[in-house]
Amino acid sequence: MLKVHTLILGGGLTGLSGAYFLEQQARQGHAKSGDWLLVEREARLGGLTRTEVINGYHFDHTGHWLHLRHPQMQQFVQDVMGDAMVRVHRQSRIWSHGVLTQFPFQQNLHGLPLDVVHECVQAAIDAALAQARGELQPPTDFRDFCMQRFGRGITERFMVPYNTKLWGCPPEEITPDWCARFLPKPNLSQIVAGALGIVDDQAGYNASFVYPRQGGIESFAKGIIAHLPAEKIRLNTQPVAIDLAARTAELSDGTVVAWQEILSSVPLPDLLGLTKDLPDLVQTARSELRCTSLRYLSVGIAREKVLDSIQWLYVPEPKYPFYRLGSFSNAVPSLAPPGKSSLYVEVAAGATQSDDEVKASVRQFLREHDWLGDDAEVEVEEVRHIAYGYVVFDRNYFGARQTCLDYLQACKVASLGRYGGWVYASMEDAMWEGYGFAKNIEGLPL
Numbered sequence: 352m353l354k355v356h357t358l359i360l361g362g363g364l365t366g367l368s369g370a371y372f373l374e375q376q377a378r379q380g381h382a383k384s385g386d387w388l389l390v391e392r393e394a395r396l397g398g399l400t401r402t403e404v405i406n407g408y409h410f411d412h413t414g415h416w417l418h419l420r421h422p423q424m425q426q427f428v429q430d431v432m433g434d435a436m437v438r439v440h441r442q443s444r445i446w447s448h449g450v451l452t453q454f455p456f457q458q459n460l461h462g463l464p465l466d467v468v469h470e471c472v473q474a475a476i477d478a479a480l481a482q483a484r485g486e487l488q489p490p491t492d493f494r495d496f497c498m499q500r501f502g503r504g505i506t507e508r509f510m511v512p513y514n515t516k517l518w519g520c521p522p523e524e525i526t527p528d529w530c531a532r533f534l535p536k537p538n539l540s541q542i543v544a545g546a547l548g549i550v551d552d553q554a555g556y557n558a559s560f561v562y563p564r565q566g567g568i569e570s571f572a573k574g575i576i577a578h579l580p581a582e583k584i585r586l587n588t589q590p591v592a593i594d595l596a597a598r599t600a601e602l603s604d605g606t607v608v609a610w611q612e613i614l615s616s617v618p619l620p621d622l623l624g625l626t627k628d629l630p631d632l633v634q635t636a637r638s639e640l641r642c643t644s645l646r647y648l649s650v651g652i653a654r655e656k657v658l659d660s661i662q663w664l665y666v667p668e669p670k671y672p673f674y675r676l677g678s679f680s681n682a683v684p685s686l687a688p689p690g691k692s693s694l695y696v697e698v699a700a701g702a703t704q705s706d707d708e709v710k711a712s713v714r715q716f717l718r719e720h721d722w723l724g725d726d727a728e729v730e731v732e733e734v735r736h737i738a739y740g741y742v743v744f745d746r747n748y749f750g751a752r753q754t755c756l757d758y759l760q761a762c763k764v765a766s767l768g769r770y771g772g773w774v775y776a777s778m779e780d781a782m783w784e785g786y787g788f789a790k791n792i793e794g795l796p797l
């Protein structure tokens with residue numbers, strides 16, 4: 352039996368960051384920190400932050416732009432990457448009602464057809480007046496939240512169609528709580544200013560981002576891996592059974608590991624499925640965890656500046672089977688061969704169109720904008736899937752998630768990251784959680 356203090360399950364950014372900071376602490380004399388083993392199911396580390404290279408085009412698993420808020424994480428990236436990162440200013444747009452407008456919709460009504468602008472502004476004024484008169488109850492669901500916050504116009508012209516595509520279910524099934532951080536919430540004055548064309552290009556959480564100069568987002572994962580001892584990492588390996596009472600895990604290579612703590616970024620339902628003797632309450636909670644899977648296209652086009660200078664484009668209208676498409680090479684030109692463009696297209700969760708129909712629809716969309724000529728320009732067009740895409744914040748979400756995580760925590764298992772923690776989270780969140788886990792092992796402050 353192999354004995355380790357920390358068994359790390361999953362080598363995406365959460366697991367890699369945990370390992371990185373444990374290793375750093377070990378070098379500073381914290382012996383317990385250095386005693387870890389990382390187990391990754393795939394042949395390559397990085398999880399969602401891997402980059403596929405096809406015919407010279409680089410494709411991340413859709414857009415992966417790094418937004419950093421915490422000084423510690425900025426330092427982390429600096430320590431790992433030095434000057435190998437570039438800062439890029441956001442160029443995002445929305446395609447709706449036959450025009451391109453600035454993101455976010457609610458703060459950039461200018462340029463939409465005048466009747467749409469009028470309807471949205473009038474409804475936003477009505478909503479603000481209702482709010483000021485104290486007529487509103489706490490919102491019951493995401494649609495209700497949007498109606499109260501932005502009014503019927505913005506809600507029905509953008510929020511409902513876009514979010515229905517993203518979440519694969521009506522916004523009435525989603526709680527309003529998911530959007531606290533990620534949804535820009537302009538006040539009435541900002542909505543009116545945006546309708547007049549007064550642009551605030553800092554709106555939202557992602558006005559600029561950093562990204563590796565070369566090699567796609569995986570270069571960052573590789574930068575972390577370079578600091579980790581290879582003998583503490585097992586690829587193509589996964590746990591087949593976890594005994595939380597005995598604190599042992601049986602691995603697919605036959606090794607039995609005795610552990611003191613687990614840091615897991617394995618999707619929460621999968622992790623619970625591996626554990627023995629799960630209490631009924633936790634079984635029930637596990638069955639209530641809901642998530643979309645994501646189908647997307649990696650597209651390489653032998654043409655410069657497809658999407659002009661836009662890095663990502665929201666497409667809310669139901670007639671298109673995709674909800675967002677973006678260009679890697681418009682953010683960082685080295686991601687496509689010279690004179691060419693690498694793109695991603697994210698397909699709506701509920702889209703019933705076949706892969707071929709989606710591809711045809713994307714080509715048609717690009718042609719209508721003069722971003723594609725002859726079909727021969729399309730040099731790469733691959734459909735991919737992310738099994739766990741977006742955790743769905745339905746009414747069961749908070750209770751079910753908490754029950755699962757509390758149970759695991761009591762058994763010394765920290766289930767963290769986007770799917771381990773069952774959240775809507777960014778790369779920085781994953782890094783931060785790995786960092787926090789490592790600090791916690793030694794009782795060190797963040």
Ligand SMILES: Cc1cc2nc3c(=O)[nH]c(=O)nc-3n(C[C@H](O)[C@H](O)[C@H](O)COP(=O)(O)OP(=O)(O)OC[C@H]3O[C@@H](n4cnc5c(N)ncnc54)[C@H](O)[C@@H]3O)c2cc1C
Nearest residue numbers: 361363364365392398399414415416589768769776777778
């Ligand atoms: C479509 C999409 C776009 C995104 N865009 C951005 C963006 O622009 N900016 C941003 O900051 N964030 C973005 N994110 C979020 C970001 O990708 C995640 O928050 C972050 O990468 C999660 O890291 P993780 O380690 O928690 O999970 P993962 O990257 O999923 O890593 C989990 C690892 O566990 C492994 N694993 C799974 N099961 C097992 C098992 N049974 N045994 C062993 N190993 C296992 C997996 O192979 C994987 O390597 C996006 C996410 C998605 C889905």
